Amino acid sequence: MKTAAIFSDNMVLQRGMNVRVFGSCSGGEKSISVRIPELNISAEASIYDDRWEAVLPALPQYDSCTLEVCSGAIKKIFRNVAVGEVWLAGGQSNMEYELHNDKNGAEELKNSSSENVRFYYTPKCAMNGEELLRSEAASRWESASEENSVAWSAVGWYFAKELSRKLGCVVGVVGCNWGGTSASAWVPREVLAGNAKLRVYTDEYDLATAGKSDEEMIAEYDEYTRYQADWDRRAAECYAADPDICWADLQEKCGVNRYPGPPGIKNPMRPCGLFDTMVSRVCPYTVRGVLWYQGESDDHRPEVYYELMSELIKCWRNIWHSDELAFLIVQLPMFRYREDPDTKRWAYIREAQMKLFRTVKNTGIAVALDCGEFNNIHPTDKSVVGHRLYLQAMSEVYGLMERSETMPPMFGSYEVRRGDTMIVHLSNHCGGLCGNDGLTDGFELAGEDGIFFPAEEVEILGNQIHIRSKQVKHPRNVRFKWTNYAEVRLFGSNGIPVAPFRTDGFPPEKTD
16 A cells, blocks of 8 residues: 655645545555544545545644554554645746746745745656656655755745745645646646647647657657757857857757757657646645646647646546636736747737636636746746735635735726727726836727727726727727737736737637
8 A cells, every 4th residue: 555655744735625645555455544643533545446545524724743544554654744725836937947046036045944835846757657656755745944945936935935924824835847848748638639629739749759669759859868968068158158149049059959859758748748747646636726837838829728728727627526626827927039029929828818717717817917027938036926826816715805906907898989099998997007107008909900000199097098099090909918028017006917908809820
């Protein structure tokens, strides 16, 4: 009898909910029981061939107790177990971004041991096998300290620290993220292959790997790994000599950058791969919800991102046995590389993320438009993102704040008045707007021809924004901050930027 790797000393169990304790077994076990003696709570496990699972009744908050798992004469005891709030931090590199790299990371680490935050990092292995089992055996929950917290998710840290202080309980974060990943990596194959809009992910992968044996795919990826490590070394030398070197010149000096490598069973970016090696290893560990910061690597297919994330949320709620599982989504900030054209693909991803909030129950939207950095896809200050996720939890999950405190001003409706004036009605007006300097920046109007021109006059009257342009005599559509990158100047009185929007509904251009 074994418990799943996520169960260890110092773990955090979710308070106020049924808690699932689970693992694997040889098949010879007749009974497995789980109990928390300090709380006088116990449960008998159901055994299914090589897997077992027990469901404990809702637990009260508790700072330190023991969890015992028994099978006959075998007893496993986990110590210093807390019962508090548990959240999973999912996504790609901006969620993975480590606390020691954060702008304020050194100071946060210095004072971290005083915070009631604990962390479990789901082992990052691209393939099932011995390496994954060794990594899981070495994994464990850790309490916050200057040494332990170095590689924790900075976003997860800021969120959990603030939540713990507010709720007065231990907060646990399950890190389950990998830089550069599409959302397609985090769902099982049947989700993609069974959906006509999403099948392109598995079809593309199958075509690229057709006729290749597992050994060939592994050898290809290992060769790529050696090549890329050498390329990264040469690139670091070039950047050290010339920090502003352009991408074309860098590749001319260092050779072609082959990231993300050949498709295959060892490439972590492959569709469905990290669902198998990471998500399935920690579910259904009971959590209050999911913090999700991802979308950058899906900007090549923005037209299906809403569908992809809708299916991911539905799938995760199913495997976690929770229709109410909260998903708090970070809306992508402003970003563009210096040499890239403004494709507006990030604008479409942001739109899909807002649509998820508006249409999928128990979701939140942390608008982070102002948290980006030009030419840097990894902004160094994660404190604002963590705080905005915390605000979403306060209003959308715990009901401890009003939306006027936690939400941005958002598009509500529009009308055309006097023929030449587009009027946008904002919802969640938040008591007014701030930052009128450069107010016209970001508003655009279009007539029936669908060609957008910058606004020349913008007037704020209560929850209304009146917009005019001499180049558009008869406006039909309006959009705001519909771009990959721009300066952000317009905020609600609560300090959250006005969320980007558009009224035209034109689909994004397909890139395949």
